Amino acid sequence: MLATSGWIDAGIINAGDGTHEHPTQALLDAFTIRRRLHKAASRGKGLDGVTVTIVGDVLHSRVARSNLWLLTTLGAEVTMVAPPTLFPMDMTGWPAAVSFDLDDAIDSGPDVIMMLRIQQERMNAAFFPNSREYSRRWGLDDERFARLAPTSIVMHPGPMNRGLEISSAAADSAASTVLEQVANGVSIRMAALYLLMSGDREES
Amino acid sequence: MDNTATRYLIRNASLADGTRTDLLLFGGRIQELGTALSHAGATVIDADGLIALPGLVDLHTHLREPGYEQSETILTGSQAAAVGGFTSVFAMANTSPVQDTAGVVEQVLALGERAGYVTVQPIGAVTLGLAGERLAELGAMATSRARVRVFSDDGFCVSDPLLMRRALEYVKAFDGVIAQHSQDPRLTEKAQMNEGALSSELGLAGWPAVAEESIIARDVLLAEHVGSRLHVCHVSTAGAVDVIRWAKARGINVTAEATPHHLLLTEDLVRGYDARYKVNPPLRRREDVDALRAGLADGTIDIVATDHAPHPVESKDCEWDAAANGMVGLESALSVVQASVVDTGLLDWRDVSRVLSAAPARIGRLASQGRALEVGAPANVTLYDPAASREFGRDKLAGKSTNSPYLAMTLPGRVVAVFHRGTATVLDGVLRAPAELGGREEPHHG
Numbered sequence: 232m233l234a235t236s237g238w239i240d241a242g243i244i245n246a247g248d249g250t251h252e253h254p255t256q257a258l259l260d261a262f263t264i265r266r267r268l269h270k271a272a273s274r275g276k277g278l279d280g281v282t283v284t285i286v287g288d289v290l291h292s293r294v295a296r297s298n299l300w301l302l303t304t305l306g307a308e309v310t311m312v313a314p315p316t317l318f319p320m321d322m323t324g325w326p327a328a329v330s331f332d333l334d335d336a337i338d339s340g341p342d343v344i345m346m347l348r349i350q351q352e353r354m355n356a357a358f359f360p361n362s363r364e365y366s367r368r369w370g371l372d373d374e375r376f377a378r379l380a381p382t383s384i385v386m387h388p389g390p391m392n393r394g395l396e397i398s399s400a401a402a403d404s405a406a407s408t409v410l411e412q413v414a415n416g417v418s419i420r421m422a423a424l425y426l427l428m429s430g431d432r433e434e435s
Numbered sequence: 436m437d438n439t440a441t442r443y444l445i446r447n448a449s450l451a452d453g454t455r456t457d458l459l460l461f462g463g464r465i466q467e468l469g470t471a472l473s474h475a476g477a478t479v480i481d482a483d484g485l486i487a488l489p490g491l492v493d494l495h496t497h498l499r500e501p502g503y504e505q506s507e508t509i510l511t512g513s514q515a516a517a518v519g520g521f522t523s524v525f526a527m528a529n530t531s532p533v534q535d536t537a538g539v540v541e542q543v544l545a546l547g548e549r550a551g552y553v554t555v556q557p558i559g560a561v562t563l564g565l566a567g568e569r570l571a572e573l574g575a576m577a578t579s580r581a582r583v584r585v586f587s588d589d590g591f592c593v594s595d596p597l598l599m600r601r602a603l604e605y606v607k608a609f610d611g612v613i614a615q616h617s618q619d620p621r622l623t624e625k626a627q628m629n630e631g632a633l634s635s636e637l638g639l640a641g642w643p644a645v646a647e648e649s650i651i652a653r654d655v656l657l658a659e660h661v662g663s664r665l666h667v668c669h670v671s672t673a674g675a676v677d678v679i680r681w682a683k684a685r686g687i688n689v690t691a692e693a694t695p696h697h698l699l700l701t702e703d704l705v706r707g708y709d710a711r712y713k714v715n716p717p718l719r720r721r722e723d724v725d726a727l728r729a730g731l732a733d734g735t736i737d738i739v740a741t742d743h744a745p746h747p748v749e750s751k752d753c754e755w756d757a758a759a760n761g762m763v764g765l766e767s768a769l770s771v772v773q774a775s776v777v778d779t780g781l782l783d784w785r786d787v788s789r790v791l792s793a794a795p796a797r798i799g800r801l802a803s804q805g806r807a808l809e810v811g812a813p814a815n816v817t818l819y820d821p822a823a824s825r826e827f828g829r830d831k832l833a834g835k836s837t838n839s840p841y842l843a844m845t846l847p848g849r850v851v852a853v854f855h856r857g858t859a860t861v862l863d864g865v866l867r868a869p870a871e872l873g874g875r876e877e878p879h880h881g
Contacts, residue, residue, distance in 0.1 A: 249638060249639075249756065250638035250639075250640075251637055251638035251639070252638070291638075293638060296636070296638060319634070319635030319636075319638075319641075320630050320631060320634070320635055320641055320643070321631045321632040321634075321635050322632075322635055323632060324632050324636065325635075325636075
């Protein structure tokens with residue numbers, strides 16, 4: 232709304248609006264996936280055929296929404312996994328598969344598994360019985376982590392609840408991109424600011 | 436000058452049934468009907484091409500005074516009503532102090548009389564302070580000079596089933612009605628918009644249809660059980676229409692209203708985050724709009740009521756979550772009804788006079804209003820030009836607030852003249868000044 236209001240002529244970057252979207256997080260996540268998969272040859276490549284499973288509080292997640300639109304635009308296949316209470320009510324228009332079963336999702340061998348943070352306040356609002364049950368059914372624990380293919384990538388936007396949605400072994404493993412996501416976030420946001428203020432290269 | 440002393444001859448108007456007639460208004464009543472009436476001593480109004488409707492009655496208006504005079508006063512709200520073709524409004528109880536005692540409802544009544552544009556009929560709160568805990572003094576309000584018959588905690592739902600049962604039972608003593616704001620509070624915590632595909636995409640907290648429908652289902656069964664009268668405010672979902680249709684078929688004494696905005700607008704408008712479209716209950720899906728129109732056409736929904744809810748700019752010119760719920764609607768109501776259900780062939784003008792005048796007056800037990808245009812009836816008359824078409828701008832608003840969802844839209848029709856008990860409040864589409872009404876015009880905070 233701000234961008235179209237006519238009140239200001241400055242450029243505007245959405246740095247995350249409520250539970251709607253977080254575009255620069257999606258950009259840094261897509262960038263991180265591409266770097267991991269294609270290494271030095273990643274420039275200009277899409278994510279065609281890459282399978283991404285996003286797990287957790289989709290209902291309240293701006294990260295999940297922005298990743299859905301960007302990753303599918305780049306050609307990835309997205310599956311979302313959550314307890315039914317933490318999905319939005321109507322996802323018929325979303326280009327994503329929906330599942331309540333994390334074990335099924337793990338066994339389908341995703342290239343990327345992205346764990347979302349469970350906020351403390353959800354625990355007192357009857358979205359799920361308690362944190363232990365959540366962790367047992369929807370957490371990436373050591374046993375589930377061991378079943379992932381050795382080439383799979385484990386992502387998390389941070390900050391993490393270790394032992395709740397992700398175990399320390401998974402978070403600190405070689406498969407984890409958590410620290411790369413943080414570092415890439417700086418580059419991506421610098422790039423976004425630079426392009427916004429200077430115009431893109433083709434036009435200038 | 437006392438305007439009831441003015442004799443008005445309305446020439447060649449069409450009644451709602453299509454009959455052409457002159458109307459002679461004098462002494463606050465319709466003195467004569469017929470063709471070619473004598474115009475001796477009368478101010479003549481050429482009504483060729485205009486429809487004469489009984490003065491409109493709004494069962495659901497927020498006038499904001501006492502307490503929220505930055506949004507509206509009883510005077511400015513009365514003026515907005517007159518410009519919209521109304522001769523009576525029922526003033527909702529969520530003022531500050533709340534209209535929950537005989538003293539406050541009498542104050543609102545007196546301020547309405549002083550303003551003089553419309554009959555202001557106060558609504559009483561069901562519970563003390565709208566808190567949903569203890570019944571307000573319903574009997575005292577009923578026997579006060581304000582003669583309250585409609586009781587509502589509107590803005591809040593009387594969600595406690597036992598309290599709702601007691602309220603329904605209690606008002607039988609004076610032929611009252613409970614007008615329920617049907618919203619399960621637990622199912623709608625922090626709700627921002629209709630729950631569905633769009634709220635899922637936008638990440639805004641949803642207001643599910645079931646939160647409205649489950650309360651209506653409970654309340655019609657309670658009304659049946661205790662044999663009392665229930666009125667359902669601002670029905671907004673297709674499922675709610677079904678529940679009310681079922682209740683009426685069962686013989687339950689329930690009436691229901693739809694707002695103009697729920698008959699015309701859909702939730703897609705939320706996408707731009709313009710808080711003028713934020714309202715409670717929220718704008719719903721196209722299917723819901725269609726079901727409301729069908730319900731109004733088949734009589735399941737008895738009336739149209741505006742839920743006129745003025746808010747100052749600072750309550751709307753902000754982020755969606757922080758914005759207040761509500762839209763102003765008095766000035767635009769008749770045009771929106773024409774656009775949504777008359778021009779679409781669902782209602783004729785007789786139906787319009789029923790849903791916007793006769794039925795709301797009957798539900799609210801306001802005998803002086805909503806009467807057919809007959810000799811001897813109070814001279815509450817609205818002249819309307821259905822052939823007009825106009826861009827609805829701020830200049831069409833007469834109240835204090837500008838939170839209308841219709842600004843910049845083209846709407847059909849135009850209110851040309853309004854007579855309240857024989858006094859012209861609007862002539863040539865222009866609101867008359869307080870001094871011209873012959874009443875005491877000074878605004879007053881008692």
